[in-house]
Amino acid sequence: MKSVIRMLALAGSTAGALLVATSAGAQTFEWKRFDGETLNVLLNNHPWSNAVRDLAPEFTAKTGIKLRIELLNEDPQRARLGTLLQAKSADIDVFNSLQIREGAVYSKAGWYADLTPYVSNHALTAPDFNLEDFGEGLRKTATFGGKLVALPINVEGPLFYWRSDIFAKCKVEVPAFLEDIPVAAAKLKACDANQGVWASRGVRNAIPYAMAGFVFNSGGDFKSADKKQPGLCQPKTIAGISMYADLLKNYGPVGATNHSFPQVVELLGQGKVAMTHESSNEFSNVMKYAGRDGDLQVKVLPKGRESGISKPVAFGFGLSISEYSKKKDAAWYFVQWATSAEIEAKLVAKGVAPPRASVFAGPAMKTWASEKPVRQQWVDALREISRTGTGDYASPTDRVPETREIIGRAVQEVVLGQKTAKDAACAADVDLAKLQLQ
């Protein structure tokens, strides 16, 4: 008799559970499936990484998975990542990397785990994940050889920052087109000799990032017309290079060729320059300086008057699972959580632009943006570059880091007055072509 009752009770509770399960639907995705696991995450120093590290306890509470997050500056992170993955070490489960830079090479080396099966696996993926929420361009950048190697974690790109008060004081019109920028620079310099006018990246491998917009908006490209050869030696590309280099040479700060984003941010934040073309990531940093949230404005780099083109640089870092990880399934839990709409909404307040369209249009973004007008400008600018931007500003080759060095060196030669823009650009094409031989 007792056993019958027990059996009935068991059946009853099972039926009840099933009922609850099917009716609840999304809520019953088993977040605790990998309870007790520990994951090793290697991230590079980035607003996103810092914000996620702060939110890590939430993940552990939700899934029971412990996180060991390592944050390292970009170069040491790349060195450590390279060393460990080359040795096929299982010591890293999740890492972030820049697909537009090293994606092709890492992919060929087989370091990325293929995320495609995970995304369509309903047992392992929360129902509200929604892959299409990520912009198509971003998804394409993270796909190599048909495999999805990473999920985008942010959107970023250089934006045009300017001091509205200085422009107003000198009665100079804010540049509406690309060609207006040098004109405005000249007028600002004439107006106040003590006010710095322009600052931007001058370190060799950092130049292409800030300069690409100038090249594209001038109608130029880093590739030839058939997209098969390096294309620096084209007239419109040379025009763009020339404009960027001349701005640095004539209106830039002393020692510009050693400047990367820290120096540019410092100059802009301290009020020592009137305008710059610098990363959207630096927005929250610049705003920390006294007075900047009142007089600084931001927009997408103006389009070319002649070309009518506005093709800004935009890309995102990607979060990937190591192919050598022994905990790929648990790692996938972290990856999807970190890129979920809910978390991205929280990161908005920390200055991280979300790659998900829904979050961009969502309430968190609206609230944060409404607090200050310049924030709304930033959001609008980012929305635009997500739509129209490209992450490809190299000559046709997989060896992207080297293209940055070659292109950057050419521009430095122009800034230092060692070569004309045409000579530097055409000489660079020769070097860039050598990269294609492999």
Next chain:
Amino acid sequence: MKSTVATTPVAAGSAAGPALRRALGQQSLSLAWMMWPAVLFVGAMIVFPLVYAVWISLYDASLGAEPRFVGLGNYLGLMQDPEFRNAFKVTWLLYAAALSMQLVLGTWLGVVLNSVKWARNLVCTIAITPFMLPPVVVGMMAMVLLDPSVGIVNWIIGLVGIPPQLWLAHPNWVLASVALVDTWQWAPFVALLVLGGLQSLPVSVFEAAEVDGVIGWRRFVFVTLPLLGPTLLTAAVLRSVDLLRFFDLVFIATRGGPGNASTTMNMYAYQQGFEFSRFGWASASMITLSLVVLCTVMVFARLRRAVSW
């Protein structure tokens, strides 16, 4: 210690020459076995990486590509590569400038410290602090303090009317600036060694020089310096191995720039290996650099033997 020498009954025996002692049936002292632990340890640690690096350097190996055996092809390519040749030149220029500055200033500093009578401990401790700092931190400070636009050094010299200098941003003078920063950090290290060397110099020599009328500068040049020979050589060797492999400062503060005016061989190898993932080429660069350092150290080792005995 002196009491040991004075009261030991063996004093008589020690006065006897080696030949006499051997005649008395005593073996000359063999201590060779004492050095094997150190030699074997270091050898064991480095043999695998060196063999590995040499082996990889014989291949055209990059990330994502199939390795292809090229024998000495990488080395030959390096000899002809303008970037590597530039790195070679940069390394030597920087080495010469920095080593000479550090030896000269370090010796001066050691002499100064030696003459300090008051608060010697404190002064000496403060004096040696620079090389206690991590090179990475020194690099960052150099980058910040010497920035032509927002750096404090230019602000300070501006107070006395000197126009702002480019320092690390000057294509021609960046190496001098880098050497200057490195000297700030390492001259105290040389000073520490020189101080120790000076402290152990026999007073009798100075007394004799005094009697001979050799004083001041002449005594320093003709008496003190030669006696400091071994110490200075040690300092030179220890600095040489680091200066020839110069990396941290240029990596942090100038990124090898402007252009490639401060790209040393070590930085070149790092770039090739860790940024461009060209492992074969990078290994060949590293092996070449190691050979350069080896030759230099061997020269100094010969010198040491000549100077000590």
Next chain:
Amino acid sequence: MSHSSASPLRPRSALSLLAGRLQVILMLMVVLLPIAWMLLASFKHSVDVMSLPPRLFNAPTLDNYRELFVRTDFLHNTWNSLVVAAGATVLGLVLAIPAAFAISWHRMTWPATLTLFARMAPGTLFLLPWFVLFSQLHLVGSYTVLILTHSAITVPVALWTLLPYFDGVPRALIESGQIDGCRPHSILLRIVLPLVVPGVVVAAILCFVFTWNYFLFALALSGFDTKTAIVASFNFVGEGVTNWGALMAAASMIAMPPLVLALLVQRRLVSGLAVGAVKG
């Protein structure tokens, strides 16, 4: 008779005395200014660190140190650094002292040059092979591997630092010890070692500092629990998060232990030198 100095016997003129003092002060200023800047910066907000004209104290804040110790694992990292540096120093000295004795006595050069091999190759050459090797041995992430790899640096440094001091020990002294019937290790420990204490102190300082400040090996070989302070200090500069204040705080913290150590042994060094003037 006291220890020698550069100018022991003639009374110094007032002018040369003043010149000497001025030189010392000039030197101290040049040495201290950047370090003082670093220390002061660690108490400023990031945005104030590089503002010009520089102010001595903007609005001093402990935020940077708070960030260092509360938000990150820095204290634990510092402990790791201590363990690794102490371990590598001890191992380095234990191996190098007998070796220096032997090499100096036998007037050899090749062993010293050989140990220097480890310092001739760029550090990056060792990273990958060592990682592969030690992960096979399952030692990656342990204190052991960190101490072993850093000892490859400290042994040559200690050896080359000690050699001039051993060279300076009179051979007669050693021979007399042998005649006395002392075994070699006893000669080393009882006769020679007390004479080279200054050298040992200097070597110890150098070993400790070199290991403490070296990040490359720890970058690849340390695990989450054994990460050293110098590797952790890399967290503070990156795109969007250039945290000068915290970086300077980390730098100040990293500089502390070697400085304290130096201060502690400085007395020993100087007093040891005063006593050990054997050759007088």
